[in-house]
Amino acid sequence: ANSGFVGAVVLQHEEWTWKGWRPSTEKDFPNFMGPGGVEVPRDIVFEQIRAKEIRVGINENTDKEGWKYGPMLRKIEEPRPGGRSVSLPLDRVRRRRWVAA
Numbered sequence: 001a002n003s004g005f006v007g008a009v010v011l012q013h014e015e016w017t018w019k020g021w022r023p024s025t026e027k028d029f030p031n032f033m034g035p036g037g038v039e040v041p042r043d044i045v046f047e048q049i050r051a052k053e054i055r056v057g058i059n060e061n062t063d064k065e066g067w068k069y070g071p072m073l074r075k076i077e078e079p080r081p082g083g084r085s086v087s088l089p090l091d092r093v094r095r096r097r098w099v100a101a
Helices: 042-050
Strands: 010-017 020-023 054-056 068-070 093-100
Touching: 010 042, 042 054, 042 093
Parallel strands: none
Antiparallel strands: 010 020, 010 093, 054 093, 068 093
């Protein structure tokens, strides 16, 4: 079932908590965010993953699971020495892209 987001990039945001990585609670960076910053319901994203309509975007700027790391989501796309594919001690957020399969 085409849910209207196929072909678009969906960004997944998580934050580090004492329980480990958890869905982002930041208002401006919801757990799943589509084009234009619109929140995408988790069930729609999970349906697309199950249907193999989307996949994790992995490249030289991500770790092997597609994550980029940073101390805050607002700055996660800014370059830094050593890149963002490795989590550093002060990093508390991560992002990955889901792209059309």
